[in-house]
Amino acid sequence: MADLRANFVGIKSPNPFWLASAPPTDKEYNVVRAFKAGWGGVVWKTLGEDPPVVNVSSRYGAMHLGPDRMVGFNNIELISDRPLEINLQEIKRVKRDWKDRAVIVSLMVPCEEQSWKNILKRVEETEADGIELNFGCPHGMSERGMGSAVGQVPEYVEMVARWCKQHSRMPVIVKLTPNVTDIRKPAQAAKKGGADAVSLINTINSICSLDLDLMAPTPTVDGKGTHGGYCGPAVKPIALNMVAEIARDPATHGLPISAIGGIGTWRDAAEFMAMSAGNVQVCTAAMHYGFRIVEEMASGLANWMDQKGYATLEDFRGKAVPNVTDWQYLNINFKTIAAIDQEKCIQCGLCHIACEDTSHQAIAAKRVPDGKGGSKRRYEVIEAECVGCNLCYHACPVPDVITMVPQQTGKPYLNWTQDPRNPHRRKAAE
């Protein structure tokens, strides 16, 4: 059985599944339930200075897709709205009672050294395993000069990370906002400031939907709404790319990453860890289904690792990073084309219409005798027209009907920088 134990910047947990700083980790009651369910660690919901913030009523918006609920999710909640002292007491108690689990404290205070100094001292007394600097929340707190207002300025990220390292012995994780043009810049700044790790992504600025009767964004607070932080399964691709960017940036390569963003299954976790994440943080999936999902995540990851022969997390961590490259280094001579398994095809025609209307006119719609005196539909790939774009493969509703088959072209690897068709091709040195 695969060993799921994780060691992230010296913080040990029985598995790599942490609950992200969010409502599920707002108080002792929830966190104890999470640990009982099997979560490896928690990042306690962000603490700030007293007096605590005040939250509004109606806080979450969601993207539903047909009967599938919460494909995307957003919130306009602020940081913990409970007194600092109560949070600290609970953190201390939980850590005392659950020594094998990771307890990280998320922090967000004004961008002044003294504010950080004060709170770090108090957090240290709880014996928590580390701190996560919330430079990410895109709503509410950012209007007060905190959250993403800090995370969007690399110089601030570096400065605050440095204060935290100076004034604390705890490992420092900097949580990054995705609401920037280039995620590498704040990651580089965090590293420069001495941070032990980065975690990403925080939520994406968003308006989930409009209520067309109220003509107002959701969630709607007395007739008005505001932008909130977007998360859930829909944001995973954005998070995966940002993790990859940091993992393959020479300036930050090797910087420990705690991955966040739409993670809800063992497969999501495996993907992020293959992209170099040391562990993963989960929120929306737990808020949708409860803490018990960690059981299937743990067993799924372990079974997959067993099948692949990975004994520990380190055995596959980061393995995909070398295969993420820039477009210009992709092999121009590689060719793949679609193949339709006519035995399994259900004749829905979706491959044909997608290709015919919007792509390469490479799937012919035919009628052939059905053997019962009538005719039936038959969709055939026109190989000469197929560019291997995968659209039909994705549109097909039945698994394994369409496969993309790599072709033997007999041509060697050739990338765009070498391609004679590239007008900006670098000439070989004379």
Add this chain to the structure above:
Amino acid sequence: MREYTAPDIRAGRLTAAELAANFDDVKPPLDPKRALVESSRCFYCYDAPCIDACPTSIDIPSFIRSIATGDAIGAAETILEANIMGGMCARVCPVEILCEDACVRNHSEDKPVQIGALQRYATDALIAAGGQPFARAASSGKKVAVVGGGPAGLSAAHRLSRLGHEVTVFEAREKLGGLNEYGIAAYKTVHDFAQTEVAFILALGGITVRTGQALGRDITLEALRRDYDAVFLAMGLGGVNALGLEGENMAGVEDAVAYIARLRQAKDKASLQVGRKVVVIGGGNTAIDIAIQSKRLGAEDVTLVYRRGPENMSATHHEQEFAQVNGVRIKHWARPVKLHGHKGAVREIEFEYTQLDGQGRLTGTGETFGILCDTVFKAIGQKLNLALVKDPLNGKASEVLDMAGGKIAINEDFATSLKGIFAGGDCVASGTDLTVQSVADGRDAAMAIDAYLRGEG
């Protein structure tokens, strides 16, 4: 000869509550949540096979996508544009051999999208919202007589009126709707839906209704031809086939079609007389419907006897199974040969086992069995009531309304051999006994009549 006792036929075998439950909606409507889940199962096929399988060619993927995106009214408009009786068809279509049989989901799993249920969801929403989504074109100044107010007649009337013609519907019975009102099993069309739909159709305007007007009794074809620019014959099949056995007029030997009509019109199901032991002869939907409804009225034993095998029955496999789960016993390969009575009432029916001979013809084996019964329902098919149509239709020797197989012959434009006279629905040679086919006939005949009236036909 055995000693028979008096037949046990009486009303009120079940309590009011039992009857209410037995004749409630056999397939309750989808609620919004279920409609969302079910509509999301549709792949939105391109060139969808389900459309081909629908006699009225409803754009099924389109209407289901409308439901999935929260536009049930738009879905209903799509349905009704192709099939003005989309509401009734959603209830009575044998979808298991039509659209749902063609659903591509059958190829990768065994559960098609519930197209019929979704169609009902949409059409119910539109009818509940009220109003009429269609408008009439400018008046053509032409008048069309429609004979028969069933699915074919009403479908034609609605389309003709939309096209700008003035339509008069002549209906022999008191109410419009045809078999929707008098023939469909009660639990398939609850809450007087047939009349709700009739009212919806008539709400378009331009359709005058004259009930109690039977062709050959109250009106003649000659007069209709004189008074109208075109005539559409859609009177269905008024006659029923006979067993051809001695004693067929005995008390307790009943015509299933007539009984179902009484059942449908009964204000109180408890008032209906039903035998304790019932035998049904036939293999079609009427046979299935009378068998199940007898059972649901409280008959103790109901046996349906059909002369061939289950695969030969015109009732679908689904319908046969439904009869069986309702406690109907189905016996195949037997034909009635003798009725035994007591004091003028049927008490037993004797059957001979049947088989196919070397040439595939049905023959008796000579071996017989008897079933004691209080009631025998005949459900062995309907026919055009020639007594009503023949003489008045063929009044002039010079003009003959051609017949084919005992029904009215038509060409591909629904035109009969008499100029200006069109026909469709169950009374024509090509007619199947499906409501949806009659609706398609009515719509398409209306288009042909419109072309004829505008000088293109």
